[in-house]
Structure formats: structure tokens, C-alpha cells
Amino acid sequence: MQKKLNGLVALVTGGSRGIGRAIALDLSQEGATVVVNYRSGESQAQEVVDIIHASGGKAIAIQSDVTDYEQVNAMIQDIINKLGGLDILVNNAGVAKDGLIFNLEPGDWLDVMQVNFGGVFNCTKAAIAHFMSQRSGAIVNISSVMGERGWIGESNYAASKGAINAFTRCCAMELARFNIRVNAVLPGFCSTDLVTDLLAKEGNKILKQIPSRTFAKPEEVAKVVTFLATSDSSYVTGSLVTVDGGLSTPLAMGKPSV
Template structure:
């Protein structure tokens, strides 16, 4: 699968799934804008890794939860890379806790980044993608957006909103040759879920996954690259689970 002559913007790409996605797209030939909010050194490390492998990349700072910053990010990425064809909305945060314990602002903070970032960046690329009748948007969602779990009410709500947004924008943009899909990742051991895995290193949760293992960022990134590329040219409006069978069963136990 080749992404030669394609340019991609990956939000929240300094670490975790975003980093793996940026590397996977670059390995397939895409030029990549590596977005970060606070981890400049880590983003620049991703850029160096891509360049050392013979690819082309740039690190760009922006808080995608801010609509003006998101628009500026898209404009800067488009200018720096000479165009834009792929957008991966990956930036995300957590603020876990039981609904009666969490801060009243917890839901808003999580929604602003997890859903708002995707909303703002998608709105920012839409006109150019429509005009060139070419573009692929992949949203990084979660199985938490498909089912409920203890302590995840605000995070699950943000991902549920992202899934609905994926389907609606896919329908809106399809006639312009622009595809929109999402991946619903299962448990991926990154900093984002450190608190969830803290109890026993995740052993109890892992035993409840049918495949008895957690996903790696690279496994998620491979599916993202597929959805972004030409092999998925007739796929749009899909939320693809990458969870080792987690969402296929009746339910998980407590964390």
C-alpha cells in the first residue's frame, strides 16, 4: 500500500497511538505534519525518526480544542507540506472518575479535546478536501464509545459523539469524494490509560479480552493507514473495532 505524494496531518502525534500513526503513514510514503500541544521534544523526536528513515515530516504546535488554533494548524500543515489529503483526528485526554466524584468541568474538558478537536479540524479541512474531491479523514475513537464502563462516563460520551460525528460527516462529504471513518480501539497500553491499568498492570482486564492481549499502538496504526489509503477507497462511515474481540462479548468485569 503506497501513500506516495500524499500529505497527512495527525493530531496528538507526539506519543502513543498518534505517534504510531504518524510513523505508519510516513513508512508508506506520506509526508506528515506531527501535531502536539505540550510535548514539543517528543513531537520533534517523531519527526527525526521519520526523516532518518528517508521520509518528510514537520512538527506543528496547536491546541485543537480551540477552533481558531485548529484552523491555523490545518493552514500551516497545508502550506508546509504543499497540500493535504489525510487527516487523522487522534488528540485526546481523559479525566476518569465516578459521575458523583468528578469535577463539574471534567466532561467539558474531555469533550472539548476529544470531540471538539475532531470537529474543528474536520471543519477546517472540509472545503479544501471538497474542492480537490479527494481526502480521507480517520477519527481515533474507542470501544468505550460503543459500550459503557465504570469511571468512563465523560470519556465514553466524547467517543460516542465522535462515532456519530463520523457517520454524519461521511454522509455529508461522500458526494465530494471525501471519506470519513473511525477506529474504535480497545485497551491500548499508553499513558492515556495508565490509571486504568494501575491496579495490577492490567492483568485482570487482559484476562477478559478474548484474544488475551492488549492492542499495540502499531496494530491500531496499521488499520488507520489502511482506511486512509487507496485500498479503502469505497469505505466510508464505518467505525472499525480493533479490540481483540472485547466488544463482541456480553461485557467486561470491573476495572
């Protein structure tokens, strides 16, 4: 059966672990040549590349700090030179510095914003000239339901994801005439390193507020990203797609009555 992303090149930022790793593997399964971007996890990124190679796919790992536009721009040009192009950009790299607003340091919001939103801006800015010239491209931003709702201790993280959501809509408006689609995926609580501590402390309480009574698996988020990267979603742009097991559906907090 023909794979839906054969011949296409996909960049996944923060692709060495967690949701990014799952996305890289899933895009490869659909035939994409995958660039696994990492900042410091070289061995983890290479492990993802090795898994893809072992399954018959194509992948390379490239180091770049998404908070630095010059590094990002150099990475994009390197990808185009080495692989002959770029067709899909998945802005996944992210960090968290959770805490009550009263306890946060003044710089904590900026550290989170520079990675979570700054990375999305820098990578999008660096990639769109190429996408515009070929008059095609798919950008998928990994946001969070936190960007649309409130949660205690998540103010800086939620603000960064809210910025991604707004940026996604604006990008979709600006780039539609070039046949470039821009969407965001908004996971709920997903079992990754980013929320390990939170789930260890509050996991049972959180589960009671999720209608599906389960946390997301990275692979479940990845499947939605792949859908948005393929022509199956050719008429989808500017959308914020929640993958949260119904977490953002209830009207109030607490244990559902069903």
C-alpha cells in the same frame, strides 16, 4: 515497491506520543509526508520527526491546540502553504479524566469533550473546504470501544467518544459526494500513557475479559488507520472499525468460559 501514500500529506493530531506517534510513523512508512501536531510536547513531536527523517521520510512538527478553532484553521492553512496541500486527516488528540460520576467535578465532562470531540470537529471543519475543492480526502477519527459500550469510571470519556462515532457517520454522509471518506477506529485497551494507571490497577482483571488475552499495541491500531487512509479502503466510509482483540464481542462481563 510503490508506496501507497507517495505524494500525499497527512496531518496527525496529538502525534507526539502513544497511538498518534505510531500512526505518524506508519503513514510515513507508506510514503506520506507527515505533519506531527502537538499541544505541549514539542521535544516528543520533534523526536517523531527525527525518526521519520532518519528513515528517509518527510515530516514537520506544528504546535496547535485543537480545542481552539482559530489555531486549528491557521495550522491547516500553514500546512497547505508549506507542503502544497493536505490529503489525510487523522483526528487522534485526546485526554481522559476518569472517575465515578458521583466524584466528577461539573467541569470534568466539558474538559474531556472539548479535546476529544471538539478537536475532531475543529480539525474536520477547518480541513474540509480544502478537501472539497480537490474532491478527495480521507479522514480517520480515533475513537474508542468505550463510545459503543459502558465501563465504570469512563462516563465523560465514553460520552466524548460516542459523540465522535455519531459525528463520523454524519460526516461520511455529507462528504461522500465530494469523494471524501470519513471513518473511525475504535481501539480497546491499548498500552499507552492514557491508560497506564488503569492497567496497573486492573490489568489482570481486564485481560480475562479480552478473548485475545492481550492488550493492543499502538502499532496494531496504526496499521488499521493507514489502511483507511489508503485507496485499499476506497469503498469504506462511515464505518466504525473496532481494534479491540474481541473485547466488545462477549455478551456479558467476566472471565470467558473458553
